[in-house]
Amino acid sequence: MKFIVQRQQLISSVQNVMKAISSKTAVPILTGMKIDATAQGITLTGSDSDISIESFIPSEEDGMVNVEQIEPGSIVVQARYFPDIVRKLPDNTVEIKADENFNMTIQSGKATFNLNGQDASEYPQLPVLQTDNNLEIQSDLLKNLIKQTVFAVSTMETRPILTGVNIKIENGKLLFTATDSHRLALRSIPLEDVTLNLPSIVVPGKSLNELNKILDDKGEKVEVSVTNNQIMFRTKHLNFLSRILDGNYPETSRLIPDQSQTELHAKTKELIDTIDRASLLAREERNNVVKLTTQHNQILQITSNSPEVGQVAEEITAESFEGEDVKISFSSKYMLDALKAIDSDEIVIKFTGAMRPFIIRPIDDDSILQLILPVRTY
Amino acid sequence: MKFIVQRQQLISSVQNVMKAISSKTAVPILTGMKIDATAQGITLTGSDSDISIESFIPSEEDGMVNVEQIEPGSIVVQARYFPDIVRKLPDNTVEIKADENFNMTIQSGKATFNLNGQDASEYPQLPVLQTDNNLEIQSDLLKNLIKQTVFAVSTMETRPILTGVNIKIENGKLLFTATDSHRLALRSIPLEDVTLNLPSIVVPGKSLNELNKILDDKGEKVEVSVTNNQIMFRTKHLNFLSRILDGNYPETSRLIPDQSQTELHAKTKELIDTIDRASLLAREERNNVVKLTTQHNQILQITSNSPEVGQVAEEITAESFEGEDVKISFSSKYMLDALKAIDSDEIVIKFTGAMRPFIIRPIDDDSILQLILPVRTY
Missing domain, CATH: 3.10.150.10 (DNA Polymerase III, subunit A, domain 2)
Incomplete structure (x- = not known):
């Protein structure tokens, strides 16, 4: 095997494939990265049994030459050293060679690395997916x-x-x-x-x-x-x-309440910042609970209490408010995760009681739903 | 105690003082940060017994008001929470109050934190240094x-x-x-x-x-x-x-050779990059040894060998070379530390033999000296 490849292409391909490679695997050869050279280009493969990633560098693309002087062949290189070596090589091109004894040579500028490789025929075959779906x-x-x-x-x-x-x-x-x-x-x-x-x-x-x-x-x-x-x-x-995980996923649609007793609109960023501050004192506690108390005049009070440290309280004004007042406690982490996942300036929250799950959606958008179960504190 | 302070000033002061505060200290009150308010301004203090840092925010400076409405007093606040709170407060100003029961209130915008503080009179006094030196x-x-x-x-x-x-x-x-x-x-x-x-x-x-x-x-x-x-x-x-550490520092001047058998000049960056690459294969070994071999034609060969992984070799050309050829092995980490500390494009290395310490200096500058003991590999 032999080829000369553009170093920048090789770096990004190696980075992608490394995401599938773990140093802790039951199959020793999977700690390595497989390199296949054919006339069409170079394929890098990494796998930890759960995830497998193949990255292809075509020898030519859009009139640009990425890989030259290809002599077809394969090798498995130790993934622990290869990414750093490639990243730190001095020249814009890299020549990679492997002989029949699995000795691999990486050359760039005046730097030469000789690495002990492994037989690519021992690397597990990835399944070929054939499907109409x-x-x-x-x-x-x-x-x-x-x-x-x-x-x-x-x-x-x-x-x-x-x-x-x-x-x-x-x-x-x-x-x-x-x-x-x-x-x-x-x-x-x-x-x-x-x-x-x-x-x-x-x-x-x-x-x-x-x-x-x-x-x-x-x-x-x-x-x-x-x-x-x-x-x-x-x-x-x-x-x-x-x-894919074995087993049946639970039916979740029945968890989502289709009615609500309280509906409020709020500015997403303002609510995130307020809950973030309220969570500061409760950090080490596992549930990291904050309390939301509404008052009919659209004021939302966010509070948290950590007996050894102190309390925090802050008020924000909802953009709109309909229905019954709410007193509810929830994990600030879950709430922040949900709010940050909603890519919208303003959100709707619908409550159906202090012990019932509540839902958060972007305003005027049904494609995202976040649901959180409250925490019992009363 | 009471005052209103510009939040940005408070943030940077708190950050500095935190560098002296450790959560692992034998003296519990030292896990806290002392806040002193006087008419002149606010002083924050942190200490881990080894290091103590005092940061002062003057109430007025260069015509700008930093601290207002000062009622003198002191409190010790839990340093675990205070920096994050200050950093995340919503407004540009922060009001801090403490009562006689060491209850502390931090207010900014609509956010209010009540924290349990500690008695500042229990905080150790820092020594006052009086000296003419x-x-x-x-x-x-x-x-x-x-x-x-x-x-x-x-x-x-x-x-x-x-x-x-x-x-x-x-x-x-x-x-x-x-x-x-x-x-x-x-x-x-x-x-x-x-x-x-x-x-x-x-x-x-x-x-x-x-x-x-x-x-x-x-x-x-x-x-x-x-x-x-x-x-x-x-x-x-x-x-x-x-x-200050107790004891006498060893006399180090006699370690520094005053003659040399070999003197070479090299580009700092080129040498750093080459040694960095040579060290890639030897990472996990404790000494991380690379070998430098000179040839009289100004060629420096840098090599490293890690039997299980492979070898690396690279040549660079010295800017000048005088004296006997050298074959020497050294810790790549020590060499990289030394070269990076030398703030100069070109360096001088002086060798006095494979088992004698060698020195590295910037070219035309005697104010910096880096000395490294070689490693015996022959």
């Missing part, structure tokens, strides 16, 4: 779907299915749902092709977080396909493969 | 003296005296010296007032690191005074007090 989505939209839901997945392994985000198609809409049973985040987008079908699946939150880091927000096209136990996100130069 | 130095120069030496102090408590920087006056020069017995860093500056005297003292590296963070580099005047067991650095609004 192909969905196309813009990368910026997909990133929003992820960011507005994934924070609400459970971090506890007691109910593994809740550590993932439920992805499904319903009534011509694509739905992302996440819940840790104390809060729920839901985001939908209308599909252009309403005939599309996709099974209801659950993708690990960790996979979606890594995918979100790799995708650019320039609106690149992402092709999504699903088989029994894998989901694939494919862009022009990237294959991102994740396992 | 006053030295004046520009803050940017003092920061350089610290940065170019302090990294070389020992981190091992086996010889406590080496965890500090030796500060002394010799032949009309102010000298900073640090060594961990494997390397040595020395920086001197000429004194304007040659009659000045100062005892030879050793200041903990940690204290100087914190001082470096607090001092601005705008060339503010710093007054340095020393008593038996304390050193004080005083600027217009800041008193920085550190304990």
Whole structure:
């Protein structure tokens, strides 16, 4: 194997693939990164069994030459050193060679690295996804779907299915749902092709977080396909493969109240800042509870009390207020997560009583819903 | 106690004082920050016994009012919460009050914090330094003296005296010296007032690191005074007090070779980058050794070998070369620390043999000296 590659291309490809590589894996060869050279270009592969990422550098693209002097072949390089080496090489191009004894040479400017590689034929084969269930989505939209839901997945392994985000198609809409049973985040987008079908699946939150880091927000096209136990996100130069969680996702729609006793509108930023301040004294306590008390004159009082440290109280004025007064306590962390996920200057909150879940939505937009269960303090 | 203070002034004062406050201290009240209000202004104090910092906000300065409506008094506030509260308050001004029961109220905009404070009379008194040994130095120069030496102090408590920087006056020069017995860093500056005297003292590296963070580099005047067991650095609004280490600092001048067998000049940046690359494969090994081999045609070969991982080799061309060829191994970390501390585009290295210490200086500048002991590998 031999090729000369543009260093900047190699750096960004290596960075993407590294997101799938863990130094703690049961399969030793997976601590390495596979490099495949063909006449078409270079493919880098990383995998931790749960996530696999392939990044492709085409030898030519848009009239630019990225890879030259290719002699086809493969090698697995130790991923612990390779990214730093590539990043710190002195020249704009890098020559990479491997011989039949898996000795690898990396040359750039006057610097030469000789690394012990491994046999690429020992690297596990990634499954090839063949399916008709192909969905196309813009990368910026997909990133929003992820960011507005994934924070609400459970971090506890007691109910593994809740550590993932439920992805499904319903009534011509694509739905992302996440819940840790104390809060729920839901985001939908209308599909252009309403005939599309996709099974209801659950993708690990960790996979979606890594995918979100790799995708650019320039609106690149992402092709999504699903088989029994894998989901694939494919862009022009990237294959991102994740396992799907086993089991049925709980029916969450019945959790969402369809009526409310109180409805108020508030400025998102003002509410975030106020709750952030109220949470300062309660930081080390697990639930980090703040209390919201409304008064019929649109005044919302946010308070928190931490006996050893002190109290904090602040008032803000709602933009509008309808219904009964509310006295409710909730986790400030859940509330801040939810408010930050709502990409809107003004929000609606609907309460149905001090012990019932309440929902938060952007004003005039039904595509995002955040639900939070209150905390019993009275 | 009561006052209204400009929030930005309070934020920067609190940030400075926090550098002396540790949550792990044997004296519980030292986990707090003392606030003193007088007609002249507000003084904040923090201390961890080793370092004490006082920051003063004058009520008026340059025609600007910083503090208003002052009712004199003192309180100790829990330092764990105070900085975040001050930073996140909504308004440009902050009202702080304390009553006789040590209840403290912080008010800004519509936010009100009530905190449990402590009795300021229980806070230890800082020593008042009275001395004639006053030295004046520009803050940017003092920061350089610290940065170019302090990294070389020992981190091992086996010889406590080496965890500090030796500060002394010799032949009309102010000298900073640090060594961990494997390397040595020395920086001197000429004194304007040659009659000045100062005892030879050793200041903990940690204290100087914190001082470096607090001092601005705008060339503010710093007054340095020393008593038996304390050193004080005083600027217009800041008193920085550190304990001095007990014991005699070793005589280091005899370590510095006064002759050399080999002298070479090299570009600092090029040498840093090359050694940085050579050190990539040896990261986890404690000494992180690289080898420098010179050839009489001014070629310097930098190599490193890590049997399990691989090898790296790179050549650079010296700007000039005189004397015998050298084959020498050294810690890449020590070499990089030394080279980065030398603020010059080109450096001189003088060798006196493979097992003798070598020295690095900026070209045409005797005020900085970096010395490194080689590592035996042959």
